[in-house]
Amino acid sequence: MRMGKVGYAQCVEEYVTAANVETRKDCRLFLVYIPRSKSVRKVPHLLMLSTKKMKEMEKIDGSTIVKEQKWNLETYTEDDAKQLGDYKIPWILFRDGYENGRRLYDKFNGRTCHQCRQKTLGLRTQCSRCKGSTGMLCGDCLYIRYGENIIEANENGKSWICPVCRGICNCSKCRNKKGLPPIPCIYSKALRNGYKSVAHYLIKTHIVSISGEGETTKKV
Template identity: 60%
Template sequence: MGSRRKKREEEEEPPPSLSEDDADGSDSPSEEGSKTEVDSSHYEQARNQRIKENMERMQKLGLFDLSLKLKPPKENHLPKKKKKKTIPQPNNSPQRRSSRIMSLVPIDYSEGKLPDPGSKENEVEIFIPEGTNPEVYTEEHEKLLGDCESTWELCVDGYDEDGNRMYDPIKGQTCHQCRQKTLAQHTNCNKCELLQGQFCGDCLYMRYGENVIEANHNTKWVCPPCRGICNCSRCRRGKGWMPTGNIYSKVSKLGFKSVAHYLIKTRLTELGSSDAEEISETSADTTLNIQTRTRASKKRV
């Protein structure tokens, strides 16, 4: 019974009074919604009218027909069938060859045997440019060639643990052959006692076939410049000959003990007594001039 009374009281309540704004005649929410609907309908009508006018203009210009022509044809979207891989079969038919090369033997591209060490293909070629004077040696020069009882190990004396040569401008000695001031064993000439008699172990062995240790123990040892067989670039240019360059590896392959042995034995010529005297005098004069220059440089130092 109480719930029915409450419902009747709610139904009999008067409607809420209008606010001051409503009494003044302002727009209600329902009126605002109706205005927006009217504005949107006007916009849609104007838009539809513009679209219609544009469509008519395009039809007059014939743009619709042109667009249909430019459209690509619709592709069939069915799944493509995968092509089967074909394995090429061996061609057993005889190979065709040009009539011009029918008589020639086919080229064999298979790896052949290595050439023999004694064949001409492996011959070592040594080229030394010609100088202003002919390079000729006699038997006297051959007798002045040195020798050694024990072999010298290259690139060890005067080198550090990493295999680099140890240079020292203060404590080092200058080699007459390579012109390098290093901390290595050097020879001392018992005849001239000059700087030209200093040769490091590697140069003395490669260029003249001698051992620096044996040379230092020999009280009668004479340096190559004093013997007239020095083949350094400076001495050779003084005689009118061109430098040989680094040819030790090629010379050793040919079986020669050193560069000096190769030069003298390959250029050994039988000459008369007068020619031999002229050659010996020329070598002696050149050696004397080199000694004089070395002494002068030593005094300047």
């Protein structure tokens, strides 16, 4: 993945494109830390605010920290696109690890999915490279986020490599490490635009090819 620091305008544009967030010319994207009343833990909120509104917020609550967030530019290469997976048979969503339409949470027998961070029952992938919890994804996340069928991934047990090891994980933690904003689930948007998963949409719409003397051009 290629990245470079960019200003807020470009980041907002990228974020808005990816997340389908409405933006206004006089607004900028801020990461706002609002301390919970009884907890010291600060919860970051991603908010679109005008500079005026931001100043007001600082005045109202002295403990609210407002920080302008500079994200890295979301760009991928053809090599990243090669890391995208596929499925032969579609996976049926919201069935595995569910009972009567509810997810089966289990503190003891559940295994945490790297993507949705839920400790539930149901199938999990296993990465042949990292072999750990990083490579454990639930079937729904694997399908929605990466366009792969968990049964097929597990059949290829010895060769399947997780999205983190492939460098294309789009979970909030991995994106944060790359300096990218968290991405809400844009699965329906991806489908509407003809992409089979969030990863396919994100990568294929942000491919940058390197031409000549280090110049970058964005493919549409």
